[in-house]
Amino acid sequence: MREIKLIVIHCSATREDHPFTEHDLKIAHRLRGFDGIGYHFYVRRNGNIKSTRQVERVGAHARGYNTNSIGICYEGGLDCHGIAKDTRTEWQRHSLRVLVRALKMDYPEAQIVGHRDLSPDLNGNGEVEPMEWTKECPCFEVNMEKW
Incomplete structure (x- = not known):
């Protein structure tokens, strides 16, 4: 069993006005050279949680952190103009909470972070600030959620 830290x-970085199925996600990841979907879970707009990769398998979702992590992706993250936005539906918010809480039962020591929080601390102050983000994903403050 992997040690999960x-x-x-x-977010899938897709527009809120266009569906992006797990099949679409699989094609996108295969085009990037992955052997299937890199995330372990995918949360659709209707709140359905799709298991897309076995947790025992190392993911392909956060370079440099995949060995000891679990990746969860929600459908969306861009407004209808392609601008980064928290597009989570109430169903997605609920399902993300349920999924994270269940995973924390199995991995109580695991820290919950957004992909952007793994950006390098360029100014060395011990905090990754918005100006240092290499991407905006997941388009909301993960540490402000009540998991």
Whole structure:
């Protein structure tokens, strides 16, 4: 069994006005050279939680952190103009909470972070600030959620 230190929350970086199924996600990841979907879980707009990769398998979702992490992605993250936005539906918010809480029962020491929180601390002050983000994913403050 892998040692899990992180639960990393992602968005699919797709527009809120266009569906992006797990099949679409699989094609996108295969085109990037992955052997299937890199995230362990995918949360659709209707709140359905899709298991997309066995937790025992190392993911392909956060370079440098995959060995000891679980990746969760929610469908969306961009507004209808393609601008980063927290597009989570109430169903997604609920399902993310349920999923994270269940994972924390199995991995109580795991820290919950957003993908952008894994950006390098460029100014060395011990905090990854918005100006240092290499991407905006997951488009909301993970540490402000009540998991």
